[in-house]
Amino acid sequence: MGLVINIIISGLISGSVFALLAIGFSLIFGVARIVNIAHTAFYMVAAYCIFFVTQKMGLHPVWGMVAAIVLVTLLGIISYKIFINPIREHEGAVLIATIALAMAFQEIMILNFTGTYLSVPSLVKGYLVILGVKVFYQQLLTFCVALLVMAALWVLLMKTKLGLAIRSTAQDREVANLMGINEARVAMITMGISVGLAALTGAVVVPLTILEPHMWMYPLIMMMAVVVLGGLGSLKGSFMGAYILGFAEALVVFLAPMGAFLKGSVALSIMILVLLIRPEGLFGVSFEEER
């Protein structure tokens, strides 16, 4: 029984993290057709930001979270303006610009904080026991924040004018432009929201993981798998895909021998199997051909 609880907790946590990351990634892809490899690098930067504020400056973790989200969102918008916006027409160039950006962030973090493993205290201490399994409050908090943020994002996208602009730009850039939507500004705002989501993910998950400069690689791969599995540009798909892969990962880790090595492999194999049956992903909206 304890094993089942463990699997559920672990699946829910990693599923929520993947969902938050994947939704941000899919947003900016849908609106601006940018494959942002640096997405999880922003998540890493946010995590280090919290470490700096809480451990080096000795402030309360809440301030760390606020600082991380604000600063990283600003960083995202600035790097979008400087490095990505001028070359947006060249798809390949954008791709490697984001890879180079991610590498640069990783190196800056190594220079500032060295490559050693670090950790951050949790925001809320303590745990409760469910059927003999320790469930830390931080885990519950992470899960709740993830659900809340996703709900807020849904409201933003579906009920506000900005959301309408974002959705219509994602559907058809040119027509959206003709309807008087400032496409460049919408892209920038979306970049801000997307990076903000990555930062928030980093902020809520950092007490549960180990902090190191390469921590962006694994989530990046899983995030991409989630996005492909759920269907590019479909938020519902990203949400479902994230929990499917999160639980697959948890099951493999707890049940299979050598599970820790195979967790990525199994999750990615599931993605490929789904793609064999449905090439556009679970909830994929087939994008119309680019003109």
Place this chain on the structure above:
Amino acid sequence: MDLIIFYLRKLFTILKNEVLVLPSRVVAVLFFLILLLLPLFTKDAYLLRIFTLTSIFAILAASWDLLSGFTGQMNFGHALFFGVGAYGAALLNKYAGIPPWGTIPLGALGAVLAGLIIGIPCLRLRGTYLALTTLAFPIILMGVVFALPDLTGGELGISGIARLAQSRVADYYITVVVMLGLCTIMWKITDSNTGIIFHAIREDELAVRAAGINTTRYKLLAFCLSGFFAGISGGLYAHFMRIAGPSTLEVSLSFQVVIWAIFGGIVTIYGPVGAVFILFPLLEFMRFWQEYRTLMFACVVLLILLYMPDGLLRWLRDKIEKECPRCKIRNIATRDTCRVCTAPLD
């Protein structure tokens, strides 16, 4: 005797009329000559080692261009072919005792098989889906490698395999000659009918299908060809380093290949090769600032992309050469009229 003189004169005429008129061709010839003559001037083991590795990665980058540049099938998991080639060669050498000249082609055939296996599911996908899916394959294989430590050595890899050749200079010549040969073959492939179909698939797949060409078969062919060349580079790497480890399957290697190719300019073959020959030694010579090396590398890539998003070598070529508006033949930028049809150049 007459025959020799005839061929010499023919060579001289070609040199004068076809090569010396275009700076890019002069550069290509110089590139071949310098690489082939380098060991005559220096026997420095470190320098030769850098250039050997550079040549190996040049094959890899060019093979990425053949697949992703020409047919537009963005492959983010090119390390898979490299890793399969390396592990294939290492396993065959260690357990079957086959010498390097046998293991490298066999490893490359293994990579072709890998190309087929990932090509068949991937051909149903397009664009970004394909890019993100291919990223998964080397990671799946890496999981398998870690899960079977008895066979693959797990994290440490397979070490103690045979040397490529007995001396550094011989190593250098083998890789450089293989690199020059394979890159020429790749360039020829892209120039042939097949290459034109590859290019057409990139531009408009629907139109190619409408023209009665089985695009699926050609895309699969591109996967296999690219896998073969990348597999050879993987095998060379394994025998040169004498170890085949999980680093050959890493995501960062896949990304590195993409960076090299796009940095040099895709759809050219010479672009990625040139980019590797610029970036790889540059990264090596920056070892004096060990900590800042990767950061500076990333900054160089970012800054150059801002000004020449089509790739460095393409940009350079467009600066020193211009195309005749009438007959589409390239001319050196200093000319006022076309060298063939005498149309004025703008």
